[in-house]
Amino acid sequence: MRKFFLFSIISTVFLFVCCKNDSANNGNIYIGGKIVNPNTNxxxxxxxxxxxxxxQLNEDNQFGKYLPKLDAGIYTFQHNPENQVVYLEPGDSIIVWVNTYDFDQSLNFSGRGSKESSFLLDLFLRNRANNNLVLDYYKIKPKAFKKISDSIHKTRMAEFNKNVEGHDLSENFLELAKQSIDYEFYDLRERYTxxxxxxxxxxxxxxxxxxxxxxxxIDFDNELLQNYYVYTNTIDDYLRTRAIEHCIEKHKERDCYNISNFENVKRRASLIDSLSNTPAIKNKFLDILLSKAVTMASNEEDLNEVLDFAKKIKYSDIDEINELADIQTxxxxxxxxxxxxIRNSNGEEITYKDAINRKTIVYFWSANNSRRYLWQFQTIQNLREKYPELDFIGINLDIGQHKKWLRVMDENNYDKSNQxxxxxxxxxxxxxxxxLYRINFLDKNAVIVKGDEALSTSAEFESKLLEFINN
Known part of the structure; x- marks a missing residue:
């Protein structure tokens, strides 16, 4: 029944948006569809x-447009605050249907050229499931996990080869798809390590x-995959693990697993600076890492160390980092x-001193990152039960998206009194x-006692909570 209903909607949309002269699509790319329960227009x-x-969406929440001639490759389809990758080639005519209440699971592609985007979506959903798989299996011995990950990779490749038989797919996409499967496998191994x-x-x-x-x-200059999350996740996890391995080798006495401290961030930034010669790839990671180092800086000395390092490696967006540094002071x-x-759930603007009257942990979250906020809320709930001496309040960072923020809390039954x-x-x-990754330890007067921490489930993080409680 749902398939018939979906087909009817897609057919209606297709007739609406494609009744124009098809000759206009000579080498261009057409994309249209319908957004159910839209967040924006x-x-x-x-x-x-x-x-x-x-x-723009019309009054029926439908959209459609011919895009100018574009190169074949991965693009982003975005309906704030959600987004997903699509694969587009000249001559494609893609129809998109999605319900924002379950964006990724409901997303459907049809029309000429849709098989490629459907493949990437399926890989995304499988990859998300693999996050749980690694957490389930990391306790098994390496030899056993090696067999499991080898089997997953072999199965993925066999399924892909079977599905592409008889389909006229470009060499560009075939190469992209094969590499995507490989990088999914690399990331499984890297996260397990x-x-x-x-x-x-x-x-x-x-x-x-x-x-x-x-x-x-691992190719650190892979322009074909440079904007694809499977590839960027792999590099991110590789840099994290290599920085820790370097620390263990050189500084056995140090806590090498605090990935938020400057030495760890600096090592990862140095690695990507030396490994990649592609500015778009290198700068993407440097922006994330240097921004994190700035927002974790606790004093002028730490901040200057980050800025000096950014200058030393000739970071291209130094003005943006300097601007962020000014805010961090x-x-x-x-x-x-x-x-x-800050703003409460009734839309009223209040101050931190209105919301805080004892020792408090402040964490930040975004509705645009569902995987993280689901983990954050579960972690915070566990900590709240274990440490009733502390208040925990969440600050949503999605400025101007008040309705979306409220909807996420309603859908997940979150207590709005501390949000x-x-x-x-x-x-x-x-x-x-x-x-997004910063935690503030505030005293009862909303003075920052500690701000260079990231939320964690580790025993080390909980020991810092106990230290905060007892001091």
């Missing part, structure tokens, strides 16, 4: 984080000699944020989200 098509076109080293160090000596041989195949240890404004949203400030949303 438009969709955005972008590439390399740069918008290509903004397409990290978890073993952190939580089961007794298994480290059991890791087969060839377990990480895939690292020699308001969040050093010992600074009061009592008079900074607030960032109110409009002098800096924009792009700057606000740089603080």
């Amino acid at each position: 438009y969709v955005i098509i972008s590439k390399d984080q740069e918008p290509i076109d903004t397409i 990290y978890l073993i080293k952190k939580y089961h160090s007794d298994f480290t000596d059991l890791i087969p000699e060839d377990f990480n041989n895939y690292r020699d195949s 308001n969040y050093f240890t010992g600074k009061s944020i009592a008079d900074f404004t 607030y949203q960032l109110s409009n400030r002098a800096f924009g949303e792009n700057v606000a989200t740089k603080y």
